[in-house]
Amino acid sequence: MMEKRPRVILTEDDENLGLLLREYLIAKGYDTDLFPDGEIAYKEFQNNQYDICIFDVMMPKKDGFTLAKEIRMLNAEIPIIFLTAKSMKDDVIEGFKIGADDYMTKPFSMEELLFRIEAILRRVNGESENSQAVFKLGRFIFDARKQTLSDANIQTKLTTKESDLLKLLCVNANKILERNFALKTIWVDDNYFNARSMDVYITKLRKHLKSEEGIEIINIHGKGYKLIL
Amino acid sequence: MMEKRPRVILTEDDENLGLLLREYLIAKGYDTDLFPDGEIAYKEFQNNQYDICIFDVMMPKKDGFTLAKEIRMLNAEIPIIFLTAKSMKDDVIEGFKIGADDYMTKPFSMEELLFRIEAILRRVNGESENSQAVFKLGRFIFDARKQTLSDANIQTKLTTKESDLLKLLCVNANKILERNFALKTIWVDDNYFNARSMDVYITKLRKHLKSEEGIEIINIHGKGYKLIL
DNA sequence: ACTTCTACTTAACATTATTTAACTTAGGAA
DNA sequence: TTCCTAAGTTAAATAATGTTAAGTAGAAGT
Numbered sequence: 001m002m003e004k005r006p007r008v009i010l011t012e013d014d015e016n017l018g019l020l021l022r023e024y025l026i027a028k029g030y031d032t033d034l035f036p037d038g039e040i041a042y043k044e045f046q047n048n049q050y051d052i053c054i055f056d057v058m059m060p061k062k063d064g065f066t067l068a069k070e071i072r073m074l075n076a077e078i079p080i081i082f083l084t085a086k087s088m089k090d091d092v093i094e095g096f097k098i099g100a101d102d103y104m105t106k107p108f109s110m111e112e113l114l115f116r117i118e119a120i121l122r123r124v125n126g127e128s129e130n131s132q133a134v135f136k137l138g139r140f141i142f143d144a145r146k147q148t149l150s151d152a153n154i155q156t157k158l159t160t161k162e163s164d165l166l167k168l169l170c171v172n173a174n175k176i177l178e179r180n181f182a183l184k185t186i187w188v189d190d191n192y193f194n195a196r197s198m199d200v201y202i203t204k205l206r207k208h209l210k211s212e213e214g215i216e217i218i219n220i221h222g223k224g225y226k227l228i229l
Numbered sequence: 230m231m232e233k234r235p236r237v238i239l240t241e242d243d244e245n246l247g248l249l250l251r252e253y254l255i256a257k258g259y260d261t262d263l264f265p266d267g268e269i270a271y272k273e274f275q276n277n278q279y280d281i282c283i284f285d286v287m288m289p290k291k292d293g294f295t296l297a298k299e300i301r302m303l304n305a306e307i308p309i310i311f312l313t314a315k316s317m318k319d320d321v322i323e324g325f326k327i328g329a330d331d332y333m334t335k336p337f338s339m340e341e342l343l344f345r346i347e348a349i350l351r352r353v354n355g356e357s358e359n360s361q362a363v364f365k366l367g368r369f370i371f372d373a374r375k376q377t378l379s380d381a382n383i384q385t386k387l388t389t390k391e392s393d394l395l396k397l398l399c400v401n402a403n404k405i406l407e408r409n410f411a412l413k414t415i416w417v418d419d420n421y422f423n424a425r426s427m428d429v430y431i432t433k434l435r436k437h438l439k440s441e442e443g444i445e446i447i448n449i450h451g452k453g454y455k456l457i458l
Numbered sequence: 459a460c461t462t463c464t465a466c467t468t469a470a471c472a473t474t475a476t477t478t479a480a481c482t483t484a485g486g487a488a
Numbered sequence: 489t490t491c492c493t494a495a496g497t498t499a500a501a502t503a504a505t506g507t508t509a510a511g512t513a514g515a516a517g518t
Binding site: 429 | 505506507
């Protein structure tokens with residue numbers, strides 16, 4: 001999978017520091033745009049695609065917190081890191097209330113800033129891989145990440161094995177899920193006892209789903225199971 | 230652990246300013262040697278042990294950046310702070326590329342210089358400075374460095390173990406944090422009793438977070454825990 | 459030196475997840 | 489049909505985790 005260069009929007013009114021940071025981030029693989037105040041940054045944000053924001057809190061015309069609030073109206077997800085002049089407890093709290101993801105207190109090393117940018121992007125990007133694990137089963141919604149099976153009224157917590165097995169069935173919906181494949185994926189070893197354990201879990205899943213008419217787990221004798229939607 | 234007086238090597242060709250800074254730093258607990266140019270400073274650096282360098286960029290015979298490059302050959306780790314006369318865009322960038330830790334633009338207050346020295350030494354001595362990490366957990370803000378969990382109203386102080394464990398969960402948010410990994414990271418030894426101790430801390434963390442709907446720590450039977458955001 | 463406080467561990471007991479066992483039903487081949 | 493094996497189901501057994509409280513040791517205050 002090819003990684004694209006992440007785009008950074010940086011605001012900093014100290015020109016020395018701003019240019020320094022921009023050079024450094026560019027050298028480290030981040031396409032960085034630098035703006036000296038919040039007003040310009042806001043306009044540019046509307047016209048460009050960025051992956052992460054780094055905002056100085058104290059800036060002329062529009063401070064970092066105000067800028068962040070407005071940015072959040074445009075994009076509720078984008079990570080924001082604040083640069084604060086010194087330890088400003090209350091301000092920092094206020095910043096986080098509107099959804100900052102981290103903050104740095106000046107002076108800081110550029111390595112440290114880089115480290116945090118990487119940590120946040122790793123966290124944000126890493127989430128998307130797992131979160132594609134929600135399936136609709138009739139009136140039920142099965143969330144494999146949370147291990148829950150919900151309908152309009154109640155949310156049932158599934159056990160780890162229940163969830164893992166149901167996820168495999170969903171991924172292979174209307175196709176055969178082979179016994180051995182499921183066993184090796186979930187139980188690692190496909191011996192007799194694990195196979196019987198799996199049978200028990202098939203029964204459990206059928207009970208969970210029995211109230212929904214159109215959905216059933218059928219057995220393909222000698223081969224495996226098929227989730228019919 | 231007893232703290233020894235840190236040793237500072239200071240270069241400054243302006244004799245007035247140099248003596249002033251030296252007096253001030255000595256008064257604040259730093260054994261400070263002052264040299265008027267880069268050549269002398271380089272020779273003295275070879276014969277003495279210092280903890281931090283403060284180099285004026287513009288000096289006779291050998292400028293601060295050149296000096297810093299040569300010092301880096303002798304000691305790749307020692308922190309270096311530059312004193313720059315005014316905004317020198319390209320020079321400053323060059324300085325940071327060879328590994329400066331901070332810079333000050335003249336004129337500056339001596340308190341500010343002291344503050345930065347302390348910040349850098351804290352970072353260097355504090356071993357790995359990956360420790361400052363802030364995570365957003367719904368309406369909560371978890372600061373692993375301060376060991377606090379805050380919302381708009383209250384700030385809860387976490388114990389060291391609570392904070393360490395929550396940090397591991399946050400770093401691995403939406404992924405499985407394996408029991409053994411957490412045990413070896415926090416408790417060093419992954420024996421039965423430490424495992425039970427960890428269970429107790431999971432309960433403590435769940436209590437702290439229970440008021441926030443979307444956030445939960447789920448158990449992955451036989452594997453570990455997963456922080457769901 | 460004594461108490462008090464606090465973080466952490468250990469113990470005790472409760473609950474839940476998973477496996478194993480036992481018995482039952484169904485499918486397919488001889 | 490008959491027989492064997494796969495699969496369905498329920499319950500018991502085992503192992504893992506949840507929870508609360510008691511115990512312990514060290515730090516901090518008196």
